[in-house]
Amino acid sequence: MTTVPVAHRPVSPVAGPIEVVSPLADGRSGVRIVITPDEPVFAGHYPDFPIFPGVCILECAHQGALATAPEPVALTGVDSARFSGAVYPGDTLTIDLVWRRTEDGWQCRAAAATGNGPAASLRLRFATADGGAR
Structure with missing residues (x-):
């Protein structure tokens, strides 16, 4: 039997596009996403009172970080995640990103908010294609 490698696309619980x-300028960038009522996660996450799950806020920050990274990077860890407010269908989630070079790659701090106030603060760790060597 011969096995053939299959290229897999990354899987995301978030359907909407990150804008x-x-x-990126001076280590800072920003992204946003409109959280539409037809996001697939709303089907099973409190059907009578849908709330965008925290893992989806984290995924939006991850996608936003990849879209604005100072160089090609890959997520290696979530150093912290603090969720402080709910995100509902129809909200626009804005995420301010601050990049900092570390000894072994990059750290990205993300502050997510909606028109109702803060939603989350996250610290993500990324490796570079060269493993962080400088």
């Missing part, structure tokens, strides 16, 4: 509103 870069502030390209």
Whole structure:
């Protein structure tokens, strides 16, 4: 029997597109996503009172970080995640990103908010294609 490798596309629980509103400049960038009522996660996450799950906010920050990274990177860890407010269908989630070079790659701090106030603060760790060597 011969096995053939199959290229897999990354799987995401978030269907909507991430829009870069502030390209990377001086270590800062910004993205946003409109959380539409037809996001697939709403089907099973409190059907009578849908709330965008925290893991989806984290995924939006991850996608936004990849879209604005200072160089090609890959997520290696979530150093912290603090969820402080709910995100509902119809909200626009904005995420401010701050990049900092570390000894072994990059750290990205993300502050997510809606028109109702803060939603989450996250610290993500990324490796570079060269493993962080400088």
